[in-house]
Amino acid sequence: MSDAPVEKSAELADDLVTTAHVLPSGQAYTATTGTLVLREEVHTDGKFDGHRPKAQVFLTSYTLDGADPLTRPVTFAFNGGPGSSSVWLHLGVLGPRRVVMGDAGSLAAPPYGIEDNAETLLADSDLVFIDPVSTGYSRAAEGEKPESYHGFTGDVESVGEIIRLWTTRNGRWMSPKFLAGESYGTIRAAALADHLQTRYGMYLNGIMLISSIIDFVTGEFNDGNDLSYALYLPTYAAIAHHHGLHGDRPLADVLREAEEYASRDYPWALARGSRLSADERAAVVQRVAALTGLSPDYVDSADLRIEHVRFFTELLRSRRQIVGRLDGRFTGWDVDAARERYERDPSISAIMGPYSAVLHHYLHTELEYHSDLPYEILTSRVSPWSFKEFEGVHVNVTGKLAAAMRDNPHLRVHVGCGYHDGATPYYAAEHAFAHLPIPAALAGNVEFKYYEAGHMMYVHEPSRLAQAADLAAFVRSSA
Numbered sequence: 001m002s003d004a005p006v007e008k009s010a011e012l013a014d015d016l017v018t019t020a021h022v023l024p025s026g027q028a029y030t031a032t033t034g035t036l037v038l039r040e041e042v043h044t045d046g047k048f049d050g051h052r053p054k055a056q057v058f059l060t061s062y063t064l065d066g067a068d069p070l071t072r073p074v075t076f077a078f079n080g081g082p083g084s085s086s087v088w089l090h091l092g093v094l095g096p097r098r099v100v101m102g103d104a105g106s107l108a109a110p111p112y113g114i115e116d117n118a119e120t121l122l123a124d125s126d127l128v129f130i131d132p133v134s135t136g137y138s139r140a141a142e143g144e145k146p147e148s149y150h151g152f153t154g155d156v157e158s159v160g161e162i163i164r165l166w167t168t169r170n171g172r173w174m175s176p177k178f179l180a181g182e183s184y185g186t187i188r189a190a191a192l193a194d195h196l197q198t199r200y201g202m203y204l205n206g207i208m209l210i211s212s213i214i215d216f217v218t219g220e221f222n223d224g225n226d227l228s229y230a231l232y233l234p235t236y237a238a239i240a241h242h243h244g245l246h247g248d249r250p251l252a253d254v255l256r257e258a259e260e261y262a263s264r265d266y267p268w269a270l271a272r273g274s275r276l277s278a279d280e281r282a283a284v285v286q287r288v289a290a291l292t293g294l295s296p297d298y299v300d301s302a303d304l305r306i307e308h309v310r311f312f313t314e315l316l317r318s319r320r321q322i323v324g325r326l327d328g329r330f331t332g333w334d335v336d337a338a339r340e341r342y343e344r345d346p347s348i349s350a351i352m353g354p355y356s357a358v359l360h361h362y363l364h365t366e367l368e369y370h371s372d373l374p375y376e377i378l379t380s381r382v383s384p385w386s387f388k389e390f391e392g393v394h395v396n397v398t399g400k401l402a403a404a405m406r407d408n409p410h411l412r413v414h415v416g417c418g419y420h421d422g423a424t425p426y427y428a429a430e431h432a433f434a435h436l437p438i439p440a441a442l443a444g445n446v447e448f449k450y451y452e453a454g455h456m457m458y459v460h461e462p463s464r465l466a467q468a469a470d471l472a473a474f475v476r477s478s479a
């Protein structure tokens with residue numbers, strides 16, 4: 001038996017890399033990328049047992065050189081999933097460099113492109129992009145279980161701690177502060193606004209909710225929940241319009257008609273169930289078919305209730321095509337043209353290659369960060385995601401967002417919606433915010449902006465330009 005001492009493994013440490021860059025405007029900025037060690041206070045039998053490493057969280061920050069930290073805003077950004085890295089907001093609309101991939105119907109060929117983003121939010125706010133644990137290069141620490149971060153509360157608390165750490169270490173407590181979240185990131189952002197205030201006393205100036213879903217009941221197609229069928233109807237109409245099924249009618253006219261029907265007559269008809277007369281049911285069939293572009297027979301066979309993936313599979317079946325869930329402007333082919341539900345979302349297929357290629361090139365070549373780990377762009381490793389806090393009820397953070405707004409009446413909210421977004425429909429977001437429990441005096445703190453694109457509306461160039469301008473204006477007016 002050897003008497004040699006056992007070597008202790010090296011203490012886990014941050015591995016941040018800093019590089020210098022210049023915006024197209026000539027302003028110099030610093031990029032810092034790498035992992036921060038997330039530590040937790042550990043107590044054993046009531047005794048403090050140390051501040052122990054629990055995870056390594058990957059982030060990329062951009063700070064404008066020479067700016068006054070007392071007045072310079074900072075925006076903390078993340079995507080959703082759960083299981084998504086921050087690559088989409090980072091290289092799609094907010095960051096100083098962006099993906100060049102083309103758009104629906106005119107996609108670029110591999111290996112795609114990268115270029116300066118002249119409309120980057122960095123012109124108005126420093127940026128910090130956060131990859132939650134198990135996404136990007138973020139991982140649980142050696143010997144730790146990642147499952148504790150794969151759920152609503154663990155996710156909010158860990159991202160909140162990273163925001164606190166970065167803010168403290170960089171001397172930014174007096175800076176105007178913003179959150180930007182996309183998709184499930186809007187659930188995270190809404191909950192974080194309340195968590196940061198109640199846990200750390202960190203009050204925000206604004207949150208940007210892009211492709212928002214803050215109340216899951218608006219997007220769940222469960223037995224007994226007729227609400228989502230009505231809230232999706234305007235999005236179905238928009239997608240049908242894009243594919244030429246509404247003739248030369250303006251999109252605004254189609255949406256107005258769909259919203260009017262979805263707000264009153266359609267919910268009434270669904271609520272009637274078998275009490276609808278034959279004539280009433282026939283009228284509903286014809287109206288829903290006309291709005292959605294589906295056949296009357298299909299609408300009737302579906303009992304007037306059009307589930308979203310079934311819609312994306314059915315809409316262009318006569319053309320042997322399917323349409324995207326994230327963005328209904330994109331089309332593709334399924335191996336089985338008679339399938340009820342497609343196998344893959346063509347809009348995800350369209351964006352995954354460009355963003356993966358550019359991300360890896362950018363981090364390793366331009367930001368000089370190197371890792372042999374796979375960068376988890378969009379991973380299922382976070383599954384199953386825990387919503388134990390909502391056992392017996394649907395996931396809903398409108399109460400948390402409203403509480404944050406009531407406690408901090410200066411908190412402003414921007415909601416960005418894509419008309420062709422079949423994952424988080426714009427009309428569902430409107431419904432959720434119409435039920436936000438805030439006083440009338442705070443109603444003006446919420447603004448909505450709309451774009452003729454999908455979930456990642458910035459892949460559509462006119463929408464990207466408009467959205468970049470809208471976000472910049474929001475930060476300037478809220479800081």
